[in-house]
Amino acid sequence: MKVDFNRLKTEISLPDFLLNLGWKFVAGSSNSCPKMSNGTHTIVIKRNAQNQYTYWDVHSDNVRGRTILDMMQEHLFETTGKQPTLREVGEILQNYINTNQIITPENSRYDVGNTSMSTDELTMYLKQLLPYKGNYLQKRGISEESIDSPVFKDVFLIREVKNKNTTYRNICVKMYNDKGVQAISQRNETFKGIIGGKFDCLATSNHDKSRPIDILYVGESIIDCISHYQLCHKDTSLNLVYVSTEGTLTEGQMQLLRIIISKNEVKSLRTIFDNDKQGYKYTLWLDNNLRGMQHDVEQMDSEVLKNTAYRVQNTEFPQKKDWNDDLKAATIEKAAD
Template identity: 25%
Template sequence: MEHELTFQKIKEQVELPELLSHFGYNLRKGEHLGKGKWHVFEGDDTLVVFKGRGGDWMYFNAQDDRDKGSVIDWMKNRVSSDRIAGLAPLPGRNLWQSVNDHFRAYLNLPEAQRPRLDLPPIVETAPGEKFHSIYTHHCRPLENTAYLEGRGITKSTIANPQFAGRILNQLYTVQKEGMPTKTYVNTAFPAYHEGRVVGLELKGEGFKGQAPESQFTRSLWLSKLPEGRPAAVLVVSESALDTLSYAQLHPGDNALYASTAGTLTQNKIFELKRLLSEEHIPAIRAAFDNDTQGHHFDIRLLAGLASEQNPMKVVREHEHRLTVEITAAHPAGVQALSQHLKAYNDQVTRQYAQENGEPDTPASSQTLRDELIHSNKLGAHTYQFHVPMSREALGTFNQAASQALAFEHRVEIVKSQGKDWNQDLKQDQLQRVVRRELGGIDEDQYGFGQEHWDNAPIVGQGTIAQQHEAQAQARAKGERLLVVEFRESRDAVAQLPQLRDNLERVGLTIDHAIKLETPVARGIATELTLRYRPDSAQLPAISAALDALAANPRATVIEPAPDAAERRQLAAAQEQQRQAGPQLVPSDSQVHDQARQSFIEAAGVVVKELRGHAANLEAARLQEVSRQVAKKPELAGLNQENVTKVLAVIAGLDTLKDNPAVQQLRQAVHTLERPALTPAPPEIRQRGLRPG
């Protein structure tokens, strides 16, 4: 029978739940979400089905705000999108004709093939009643902002229209037997894919998680587009918190904001490219964390956005090295990239020679080679670049590639001064508080104004003077205090975080770090206040680090001359004492005493090699164990644990693990880990009896 179908007749004759069942959707059992007001069906997506005004069936896609309406809309959206097999535009028919034809085919099915569902009754939904995504049905509009404000996000940033509805509160209720019900409030960030909510990132005090079945491998957290004008740039960072921090630090940017929830997959890059194209955004700004992973994400993004003129891909991701392959018929871009990288390699080589001596041994040459960026040509137009997995090397490659190669969209790479943008935000707010509280006083790094110090400053911009009261206080505690000024450019990869790590690793304590005014355009100057103890076991490493820093053209070390002379003398004396080795206290086991002496001799050589590999912590551990071995006949407890850690590190150093001194050390350890047998008392030996 042919039906004279109109849309009104379709609405009257087609039961949407039965239509969904026919095309493979399943009614979710035990669903209490609707409470007698709607049903939930799951198929290629999740649909909330309800009765609208007038009793017509309506639906709402829980994952796509654009997919909603009547039974007619459901069919139209499936026919136009090829979501369901068999529902597609028909040859020679336009969209609406195809929709009508598919309904006619459904209504012409034999009665036995038409599904019949016994559904509980539902009431008509009141006008304006909202339906929430399955990921957000426990969420409420953002009211509790304690988590965000505790991380420096201001109310004005939260109230920005671009973030309206993009940050929610999730209520999580816990009921334990015999205990009152407790409700937790988390901050929730919906994740979007092609306009649909497909996940939920959750943050709270001491908690982070995600909604069940969230699809983070292909989704992004997104702000809304700026109002009244097109976005000039798409800013992407690793977390929504960093994105909000960046927006607060750069309020003038006309941007669409996105975050990747800590990962950057190929599907996320596809989604970023879709946004750039569909919203006609000319540029993307990579604002990932200022750590190795953040720079790694930059390379992935560059590869995903590379133009057809010079396709780029990451062909190998090793723990210590990344291999990037570029194909370019016209070599100009690759040549420019190579020139940038050559300049970086030259700089690294000069620094290595300055700080460690000329690389004239195989070991040091290999150490240097591991820090350089290497390249080779595979074919007529194919080049590979092997980049060490360090912030400096990755950052240099990324900046050079973004400037020398062609991309589908303009690519900008920006980095925070600290690890991430939220850390920068909190540091910026701290400095604002200091300036507000101290007013116009020219405060120094101790919080004292210039009026307090009636001393002329030494070289540099710092206010530390000779006979400084703070230095006198430190000296009274058996410590020495000095200041380092470090200068950088905003256009280069930030070196300060690595410098701080290196200083702390050798044993220096960083008291304060404050930004200084600098007359250099795009320049950054930071003042670090350092302290150390002259009786520290790490003094040789501390002294060497400070002397190397003083030779760095970007640094000024402000240190009283008597303190500098003292530390060098004490470090030299400590090094001589270390080389002489500790005096062995004899035990009752000749075998163990020989192994102890062998251990001490080998440890002296290995400690020196470890320092040459910048493994100062392991060198200090081994040095301390060597002192203990001179007093004790066995390796046990903490000493044994420290030796195990040192040997594990050595095993990863190709230029050291086969050193004869290391082999000697291992043999001695093997003996010293066994108990030293105590000889029997003379009277027992005379009787030929065993002790005990």
């Protein structure tokens, strides 16, 4: 049987297919970004740049960018106890298409969105960005001096979104890959989200490109990055760069870090992830990816995970959960004095 693997990934509506396998929609699901669970796994479905249905598991950072082939292979293994080859899975799915047993995207009620943006879409969103104003950052202990510092000046922007009679001011930062701006991270008091695909993009601070980078910091949130700067490097003469994953650390972001290091003279790379289980994992993943270590991250219990992460070279952890929590605590303590 002739199998068109790309057709399998694009012409079978993955949400409808999973419904037939017994999966259900769960809280946080939408037509453009379905969130589904089978009781064991919970996944989010989006399309990639090739318009293929892909998914990631919200509880496992190792499961990202997979397709219906991976899903069907796992389903068959769980139901039969035998691991089919991708060829065998492809033939089964191709037969579904040939016998009209599937729902195509155009016939589906689930208009699954794309993780990437077209050039026109990106241009439109970038034109909506305005200079930062308001008190969102200040309420988190971040000073005007830090916001206007050479490291963070013009990094934070505002995107005004009107909904009925209310105007929301989302705090935004641009996210870059080696081709330039590809996504926008935005947040307000009630949500965080990414416009576009962040898989291989990082939010970044400013730096002096005419001289070597003294320290390249990698954090989970640009808010945490500027908090760390205010706590540890205010008025420094060091040439610093802060980059943020804006959430989960991905394989694409680790590859981008490799590119950044290869194209720049970086004297020191340090991680400033959260002081929690995910922060420890990200620390060890980067240690594996950039320094060639072999931490078996997924097999470690919580205490071993923490102890191992704390021993990693050039790693800084906040005393509280994240660096903004540390900054807010320091601000309260200073005010009390």
